[in-house]
Amino acid sequence: MAGGSPWHNFTSFLLTSHVGRLTLVGSVCAVIFAVCRLLAKRVPREAWQALALSIGAYVIYCYAKFRRRNQLRTFMGTSDAIKRIYGHMESAKAAPRPPFWAFDPFVQFIPWVIYNLLASILCPIPFEAVPTEVKGLRDKTKPEGPDNPRDLIDEVIVNYYPPTTGDTLDLALDAPIVLIEPGLTCTRQDVPGSALMRLAVARGFRAVVVERRAHGQPLKSPRWNLFGDADDLEQVYSAIRRRLPDAPLFWVGISSGAKIIIEGLGKYDRRRANGDNTAPRFAGGCCICPGYNLETCFLKFAWPMSTMCLRSTQDKFMVANEAVLRAHDEKAYDRAMAAPNLQVFLAAVAPFAGYPDAKAYFENENPVLFCQDITTPCLIMNAEDDPMTVIGNAFVPSLFHEGNPTFVNILERSQNGMLLLPTSGSHCPFLDGTFFPFALVPRHLGGLVISNWGERCAIEFFEGVLIERSKTE
Secondary structure (H helix, E strand, O other): OOOOOHHHHHHHHHHHOHHHHHHHHHHHHHHHHHHHHHHHHHOOHHHHHHHHHHHHHHHHHHHHHHHHHOOEEEEEOOOHHHHHHHHOOHHHHOOOOOOOOOOOOOOOHHHHHHHHHHHHHHOOOOOEEEEEEEEEOOOOOOOOEOOEOOOEEEEEEEEEEOOOOOOOOOOOOOOOEEEEEOOOOOEOOEOOOOHHHHHHHHOOOEEEEEEOOOOOOOOOOOOOOOOOOHHHHHHHHHHHHHHOOOOOEEEEEEHHHHHHHHHHHHHHHHHHHOOOOOOOOOOEEEEEOOOOOOOOOOOOOOOOHHHHHHHHHHHHHHHHHHHHHHHHOHHHHHHHHOOOOHHHHHHHOHHHHOOOOHHHHHHHHOHHHOHHHOOOOEEEEOOOOOOOOOHHHHHOOOOOOOOOOOHHHHHHHOOOEEEEEEOOOOOOOOEOOOOOOEEEOOHHHOOEEEOEHHHHHHHHHHHHHHHHHHHHO
């Protein structure tokens, strides 16, 4: 692996490691404290009091204004079953109420990130990590055969909590599973954050986190897909089913991890509709903060988010696997490292996902092409104030479907789709709690988690699906 410049390595340390992130947060807090102390010596006390009162009054005014316009828009499919499932979702009856001190979409990241960092360091989840072999075709645009073997072999890490082996099992082997696809550069302890896993286990689910190729360990072969590979997931699904054959299986994708949920469910449900009963079968799916159209999903990323996400993505996937990827396609590697933003980066890395170019990649993996084939109950959540996701993609007439329906139109014509679109939530935090946006969980799960409205809705959706399933069994 080639090393970068000292400045590049330093910024990578700050952005991609827990110690670095805590150092960055602590440094910012120290600077703010030092500036306040310096100003306190030079500014009269009366001026500070007047400033504090003014800021307090302004915050109260803005929060009151926000609460008046705070709402939740709900879009739903046509079946009675999805309506009954919605009836079991108490959290989905009202929009999240972020705290008065963190209702701005950018400020919501502060308590959320700090909690996630501390939880991963002080109370990491003791997963049972199981390496699982996956095999990929050389060219995904062609059928498997002698000239196109499935010989791009690697390992993904499937992480189970509670464990599935041992003398004493904390959870029955037929307990429902929440299979989680992490976000852009995330791992089992940060998908992002770990509140979803802790909440799921507290409610009787087994949390299973898939660390995709290059997420949990370096690449062994030059196959890597930024948004996840449906072929790999089918092999992971088979491995989980061999271990836990009787457990209802739910599928969750967070942020960029949501793409594979829509793509995968659409492809698998279409295969079963055409008579292929070997296709994976999920009890339900959930997408938290998806970007919908892959060809435009990164366009809203603004500085500093754009720079931070691009740098951490290049470091984690490209720099850490330079020898393997450069040997496969040196020009693609150089284009990816020179990309000015994530949208250009995504197009540049198509050869590593198994496609000759970006056009072929989007034609085979853009989730908007498969959403109309989903019959599995599926919940989607976005926040209107999301500073990173292009929410408008859900309401743009589709160029991929006859009659140019929007994604929302397609969802409302489906039987089992549901979209929740609250005013507030930012990109993943969905803080809920006017004063204290935290919730209690059992002590062995950390005792305290962020009160995340979106994650709570996801678990309630799955519980509603289980109730519906019990009526037909």
